[in-house]
Amino acid sequence: MNSAKRREIFACLKSANPNPTTELEYRSPFELLIAVILSAQATDKSVNLATRKLFPQANTPDKILALGEAGLTECIQSIGLYKTKARNILATCQLLMQQQHSEVPRTRELLEQLPGVGRKTANVILNTAFGEPTIAVDTHIFRVANRTGLAPGKNVLEVELKLLKVVPKEFRQNAHHWLILHGRYVCKARKPECSACKINHLCEFKDKNI
Structure with a gap:
């Protein structure tokens, strides 16, 4: 695909949605961090249902630690892998209090040292909470990048690095959200809605569903 x-x-994605953002509900970088940790192998909708119960009770590291594993588990047990996520969240809160003055770090290196935080989660925090032009490649972005020909790659890191190279600078800040939303609602895994796609005329997918 040419530049x-x-x-x-x-430009088409921006025209349709000028100010995209995450569908996770949050009011601070810490709330976003917890929501993203919870979102692994879970839908944003299910995470929002859980955090609507959790955050009014505890939305800082010390308050979540005060809940303890039992109290935290009660709030998030509707989410898959909740036991592992609860342990990771509690360990993350402990580290934030001990090493970061309870603040979410602003570097990938420090973020990836937190339990339950990998490269994708770190990229989401850097982009959405702190305005860094990073691109967090999830299953939706990986699919869209490969299917359309936008940035083909064999794994998520390869796709991420290629996107950072080929996405025009003016679009890089919001590219993450545009591609996720496009993959979630239009360029779906099993049956892409090509006839309703705003970039159908630009997509290089050979088996369009029209």
Whole structure:
């Protein structure tokens, strides 16, 4: 795919949704961190249902630690892998209090030292909470990047690095959200809605569902 076509793809996505953002509900970098940790192998909708119960009770590291594993588990047990996520969240809160003055760090290196935080989660925090032009590649972005020809790659890191290279600078800040939303609601895994796709004329997918 040439650079002109890539630019037009993002121009179309921007035109349809000028100010995209995450569908996770949060009011602080810490709340976003907890929500993203909970979102692994879970839908944003299910995470929001859990955090609507959790955050009014505890939305800082010390308050979550005060809940303890039992109290935290009660709030998040509707989410998959909740036991592991509860342990990771409690360990993360402990580290934030001990090493970061209860503040969410602003570097990938420090974020990835937190239990339950990998490269994708770190990228989400850097992009959404702190305005860094990073791109967190999840299953939706991986699919869209490969299917459309935008940034083909064999694994998520390869796709991420390619996207950072080929996405025009003016679109890089919001590219993450545009691609996730496009993959979630239009370029779906089993049956892409090509006839309703705003970038259908630019997409290089050979088996379009029209």
